[in-house]
Amino acid sequence: MNETRKPRVATVSLAGCFGCHMAILDIDERLVGLMQAVEFDRSPLTDLKTFTRRCDIGIIEGGCCNEENVHVLQDFRRNCDVLIALGQCAIMGGLPAMRNAIMQSDAPLRECLEEAYITGAYIRNTTHQIPNDPALPLLLDRVYPCSEVVEIDYQIPGCAPGGDIIFETLSSILAGRFHGFSRDSFKFD
Amino acid sequence: MDVDPSSERNDSDEPTLRIAAICAAYGNDRHRMLDILRDVQEGFRWVSPRSLETVAACTGLSRVQVEGVASFYSFLSLTPKGRITIRLCDDIVDRFAGLAAVAAAFEAELGIRMGETSADGSFSLDYTPCIGMCDQAPAAMINDVVVTRLTPERAASIGSALRAGRLPLEIAVPGHAGLSPAERAAAMVENNIRHAGPVLLGPVPSDAGLRQALELTPTAIIDAIEASGLRGCGGAGFSTGRKWRAAASEPAERRFVFCNADEGEPGTFKDRVLLTERADLMIEGMTIAARAVGAREGLIYLRGEYAYLRDHLEAVLESRRAGGRLGRRIHGIEGFDFDVRLQLGAGAYVCGEEGALISSCEGLPGEPKTRPPYPVNRGYLGFPTLVNNVETFCHAARILGRGADWFRAMGTDRSHGTKLFSVSGDCLNPGVYELAYGLTLAELLTLVGGEDAAAVQVGGPSGTMVDRANFHRRLSFDDLATGGAIIVFSARRNILEIVDYYMSFFVHESCGYCTPCRVGNVFLHKAIGKFRAGLANPEDIDYLRDLSQTIIETSRCGLGMTSPNPILTTLQNFPLVYSALVKSSPDRVRASFDVQSAIEGARRIARRRSTIFDEDYT
Ligand SMILES: Cc1cc2nc3c(=O)[nH]c(=O)nc-3n(C[C@H](O)[C@H](O)[C@H](O)COP(=O)(O)O)c2cc1C
Ligand code: SF4
Ligand code: SF4
Numbered sequence: 001m002n003e004t005r006k007p008r009v010a011t012v013s014l015a016g017c018f019g020c021h022m023a024i025l026d027i028d029e030r031l032v033g034l035m036q037a038v039e040f041d042r043s044p045l046t047d048l049k050t051f052t053r054r055c056d057i058g059i060i061e062g063g064c065c066n067e068e069n070v071h072v073l074q075d076f077r078r079n080c081d082v083l084i085a086l087g088q089c090a091i092m093g094g095l096p097a098m099r100n101a102i103m104q105s106d107a108p109l110r111e112c113l114e115e116a117y118i119t120g121a122y123i124r125n126t127t128h129q130i131p132n133d134p135a136l137p138l139l140l141d142r143v144y145p146c147s148e149v150v151e152i153d154y155q156i157p158g159c160a161p162g163g164d165i166i167f168e169t170l171s172s173i174l175a176g177r178f179h180g181f182s183r184d185s186f187k188f189d
Numbered sequence: 190m191d192v193d194p195s196s197e198r199n200d201s202d203e204p205t206l207r208i209a210a211i212c213a214a215y216g217n218d219r220h221r222m223l224d225i226l227r228d229v230q231e232g233f234r235w236v237s238p239r240s241l242e243t244v245a246a247c248t249g250l251s252r253v254q255v256e257g258v259a260s261f262y263s264f265l266s267l268t269p270k271g272r273i274t275i276r277l278c279d280d281i282v283d284r285f286a287g288l289a290a291v292a293a294a295f296e297a298e299l300g301i302r303m304g305e306t307s308a309d310g311s312f313s314l315d316y317t318p319c320i321g322m323c324d325q326a327p328a329a330m331i332n333d334v335v336v337t338r339l340t341p342e343r344a345a346s347i348g349s350a351l352r353a354g355r356l357p358l359e360i361a362v363p364g365h366a367g368l369s370p371a372e373r374a375a376a377m378v379e380n381n382i383r384h385a386g387p388v389l390l391g392p393v394p395s396d397a398g399l400r401q402a403l404e405l406t407p408t409a410i411i412d413a414i415e416a417s418g419l420r421g422c423g424g425a426g427f428s429t430g431r432k433w434r435a436a437a438s439e440p441a442e443r444r445f446v447f448c449n450a451d452e453g454e455p456g457t458f459k460d461r462v463l464l465t466e467r468a469d470l471m472i473e474g475m476t477i478a479a480r481a482v483g484a485r486e487g488l489i490y491l492r493g494e495y496a497y498l499r500d501h502l503e504a505v506l507e508s509r510r511a512g513g514r515l516g517r518r519i520h521g522i523e524g525f526d527f528d529v530r531l532q533l534g535a536g537a538y539v540c541g542e543e544g545a546l547i548s549s550c551e552g553l554p555g556e557p558k559t560r561p562p563y564p565v566n567r568g569y570l571g572f573p574t575l576v577n578n579v580e581t582f583c584h585a586a587r588i589l590g591r592g593a594d595w596f597r598a599m600g601t602d603r604s605h606g607t608k609l610f611s612v613s614g615d616c617l618n619p620g621v622y623e624l625a626y627g628l629t630l631a632e633l634l635t636l637v638g639g640e641d642a643a644a645v646q647v648g649g650p651s652g653t654m655v656d657r658a659n660f661h662r663r664l665s666f667d668d669l670a671t672g673g674a675i676i677v678f679s680a681r682r683n684i685l686e687i688v689d690y691y692m693s694f695f696v697h698e699s700c701g702y703c704t705p706c707r708v709g710n711v712f713l714h715k716a717i718g719k720f721r722a723g724l725a726n727p728e729d730i731d732y733l734r735d736l737s738q739t740i741i742e743t744s745r746c747g748l749g750m751t752s753p754n755p756i757l758t759t760l761q762n763f764p765l766v767y768s769a770l771v772k773s774s775p776d777r778v779r780a781s782f783d784v785q786s787a788i789e790g791a792r793r794i795a796r797r798r799s800t801i802f803d804e805d806y807t
């Protein structure tokens with residue numbers, strides 16, 4: 001390995017709201033230093049849609065709600081040494097996983113789609129159809145946290161995680177000295 | 190809505206009056222809710238919405254409170270059950286003894302599947318956890334009657350006799366009419382006493398202990414119990430003398446002595462044998478305890494599965510009352526009054542936990558209570574309540590009769606006296622053995638004809654699964670503790686199948702109060718399924734350990750604190766079983782996630798195939 005090469009980082013937003021990517025920007029001026037220390041590969045920040053090379057770190061926002069999420073996540077696993085789940089959606093399924101609560105139904109997925117596109121009180125859908133373009137990825141039976149689909153190395157909790165925690169965690173993982181969060185890093189009220 | 194005056198009369202007034210009469214028989218006392226609902230269930234085969242309302246009105250509770258109790262117990266049903274309800278024990282011991290074929294024979298004969306009720310309301314078929322007949326598995330309850338050693342042929346003939354209208358008791362005990370309640374119980378279920386020790390199962394003189402106790406002050410009785418070193422036989426092994434002293438020293442107007450005959454730990458059936466053979470001794474022990482702590486009221490909490498022993502126990506209580514050995518002025522002593530009531534449970538393992546047992550007797554859902562306060566300080570209705578196991582009371586009576594030193598000399602340094610072991614599973618002589626504490630597991634296995642054992646579950650699911658390399662360990666509170674259950678497994682048995690069953694048992698029996706116990710055990714059970722399916726990663730072993738630790742540390746009662754034991758003790762003693770099944774995936778993509786089944790529903794809704802995951806997609 002070339003001693004001077006910068007660590008390569010890839011990021012992706014799966015079933016998330018892009019809030020976690022926004023939160024990466026919350027590390028503010030420290031971003032400049034980070035950009036000099038690493039090289040971004042596949043990421044919405046670079047607009048690269050495929051891996052150009054194997055990466056050291058992959059950062060995942062969002063869980064898996066459809067087949068494309070699964071495909072991309074598996075691709076990340078196969079192309080990154082270390083995978084970080086960033087934010088509650090990636091860790092637990094988060095907000096999209098609310099649909100997992102439709103349990104007392106024989107056909108929960110159908111019920112979910114019908115409420116979203118046809119029967120819901122605030123729906124304006126003049127076609128009265130569930131969208132079914134062949135380009136649309138098929139939904140999964142429920143929303144899965146990333147760790148159920150691939151092995152995840154680190155999790156950074158929060159919705160969205162704060163800029164400081166993202167920066168500190170990334171820096172210490174890059175420096176190879178991350179040993180978990182201290183007890184008082186997180187306070188929930 | 191169509192209102193037909195005649196059906197209105199039949200459907201509403203008559204049942205309502207009958208239910209009101211049931212409540213009145215218990216003084217409309219909400220604390221007797223379990224008795225009331227048991228009677229409603231027995232009379233109507235279910236607790237209907239209307240019954241809930243009537244019972245609520247009679248006892249001054251809200252409907253929701255009554256429903257909370259009715260929905261808690263598995264023998265109470267909110268949907269109609271058959272007039273004959275057959276409950277097959279589906280413990281792992283019964284499964285290994287041929288349960289599946291027996292269940293199939295019942296299904297074929299009665300024309301319904303397990304879990305169903307026949308359309309005309311004659312029969313229901315259900316599974317239930319261990320009913321305490323493990324030494325004669327497979328076993329089942331038919332209403333309150335127990336049938337054992339079932340085979341598919343026997344099941345078919347029982348089914349056809351029932352269909353022909355014969356009563357369960359007639360089928361189980363032909364010629365029962367001429368028998369006393371004790372004879373009937375003994376004819377229905379074998380005792381299988383394989384080894385009688387000096388304390389409990391050998392010859393026992395009547396009331397020798399009680400007579401001796403009457404010569405002593407209450408404090409001296411407690412001193413004797415404490416000096417004997419007796420420890421509770423219900424599982425936890427707490428010093429009985431210290432418990433009695435605590436109950437005696439709490440200032441109070443009323444005190445209670447409760448006998449725990451709930452015996453729900455799978456594989457335990459020694460109390461069944463004592464209740465059948467030594468009921469007199471047990472009540473004698475309770476009477477001595479009452480004398481020692483100053484209680485006038487007592488209660489025996491008998492698990493619903495042992496309802497077949499009810500008449501027998503009532504008869505023993507009655508004969509003691511008639512002989513001046515229970516009731517007012519016991520043995521003629523002015524001011525020594527003590528009487529005992531029999532309380533039946535309704536199919537809930539957790540009700541064996543002493544706080545839950547008290548909740549159940551108070552007419553509440555059988556949920557454990559937060560400790561402290563301990564029952565000896567504030568128990569039944571807020572009064573000091575001494576709860577001891579059946580066997581503990583029997584020992585106490587014998588200790589008073591023969592002296593503390595006699596008892597203390599048996600056993601080991603810190604576990605004195607003898608213990609009843611109920612042995613079942615893969616051995617030649619399943620049954621009950623009374624032996625001094627301190628023998629090795631290997632010695633016990635020789636006695637029971639189980640030398641080929643590959644694994645032994647000591648103490649039931651909440652205890653320890655022991656491997657051959659540890660058969661030298663001793664049965665005592667310092668080494669291998671047990672409330673009495675010893676389940677022997679031969680090398681033919683699949684360890685993870687056993688663990689899987691035990692976890693499903695805890696999932697079923699958790700009262701649901703603590704999230705780690707209610708949810709955590711479901712996760713543990715699922716994780717074991719993953720191992721069995723060959724989909725586990727090496728890191729799933731850490732997951733099992735971490736989650737187990739969380740459940741143990743954050744649960745309120747002993748159920749949650751011990752429920753991960755089937756996993757933890759097999760991880761410890763059978764590590765190869767787990768490591769042989771884990772596979773690390775080279776690309777770190779999880780094999781346990783099955784994308785095909787995850788998209789199957791969407792594929793059907795969209796009526797198209799996957800562009801990504803259907804390889805033949807064109
Ligand atoms: C889930 C659970 C179930 C229990 N079941 C029983 C039981 O069936 N019989 C019993 O005597 N003790 C049972 N116990 C133990 C009781 O809580 C209590 O410790 C015991 O009745 C005290 O009597 P002892 O000191 O004579 O053993 C159970 C405990 C737990 C946590
Ligand atoms: S964790 Fe919160 S901020 Fe991040 S993607 Fe999910 S909803 Fe958005
Ligand atoms: S540990 Fe389990 S059984 Fe015990 S109180 Fe909590 S939820 Fe109920």
Ligand code: FES
Nearest residue numbers: 278280320322323
């Ligand atoms: S009665 Fe079936 S195992 Fe105990």
